[in-house]
Amino acid sequence: MAQLSFRRRREDDPAAVAIEAGSHAAYSGGSGGQFAAAISALALIFSGYSLWDSSLKAPDIKVFVPPVTQYSSPYQNSNFEVIEVPVTLLNDGGRTGTVLSIELAATNPKTKETKHFYAADLGRWTMDKARAGFDHFAPIPLAGKASRTESILFYPKSPDEKPEQLIHEPGVYEFKLKIDEARADDFGFLDRLWPSQATEVSYKAELRFWDARSFQNGTIAMYSTTGRSAKSGDANAP
Structure with missing residues (x-):
C-alpha cells in the first residue's frame, strides 16, 4: 500500500514523471531517448526556478x-x-x-x-x-x-x-x-x-x-x- 501511495505521488508530479520518462528513454538510446532527456532537463530547470521564486528569492x-x-x-x-x-x-x-x-x-x-x-x-x-x-x-x-x-x-x-x-x-x-x-x-x-x-x-x-x-x-x-x-x-x- 505504501508503495502504491508513493507511485501515485510521483504520477501527480510532472517533474518526477518527466525525469522518470527521461531515465527510461535514455537507456533505450536513439533520438527518442535524447529528446526525452532534454524534456527531463527542462523539467529540472523549471522545478529549480519554481523553488527559487516561491521560497528562496529575496523579499521584493x-x-x-x-x-x-x-x-x-x-x-x-x-x-x-x-x-x-x-x-x-x-x-x-x-x-x-x-x-x-x-x-x-x-x-x-x-x-x-x-x-x-x-x-x-x-x-x-x-x-x-x-x-x-x-x-x-x-x-x-x-x-x-x-x-x-x-x-x-x-x-x-x-x-x-x-x-x-x-x-x-x-x-x-x-x-x-x-x-x-x-x-x-x-x-x-x-x-x-x-x-x-x-x-x-x-x-x-x-x-x-x-x-x-x-x-x-x-x-x-x-x-x-x-x-x-x-x-x-x-x-x-x-
Missing part, C-alpha cells in the same frame, strides 16, 4: 496607491495636516519581508515647498475617530507572495515641520511615498552582494475645491491627475 516589496486619496487640516494655528493614503503592499519575493516604516514627502509646485510626513495611524480620518483613538501603524511583515491593504494616515514629522500649511488651495500637488524595509540577510554574503533597492512611488494629485468646513469632521478628496493607480517602479511617475 512593491507598493500601489489608488487614484483617490484624502486630505484634512482639522486644527487652526497648527502645522498639523493629515494625508490619508490607501496603500497596497505586495511582497513579490519568496522570503518574508518587513515594512518598518513609510515616509511621505508632499510638494507644492507653485511655491516649491516640501513638507515631510510619516505613517502614524491606520484607518479613515474623522474627528470622532481622532478623539476615540486610531490603531497605530506598526511594522508590517509580508510572507512571500503575500499582500496587504491599509488606509494609512500620514502626519507631519514634527511640530516644527514647515510650512505651517502646505495644502491650502485647489491645485495639483506632488507626492513621493518611500518604504523603509528590513534588510534581508538570510543568505549572508549573497544578500549583501545583491541588495534590494529602496521602494518608492511618486504621483500627482489634484485638490479640486477648498472648504475648511469639510474638516470639522471629515476630509476632502484628492484625485490622481492620471486617473490611474500609481505603482512603485512606474516609469511614468513624475
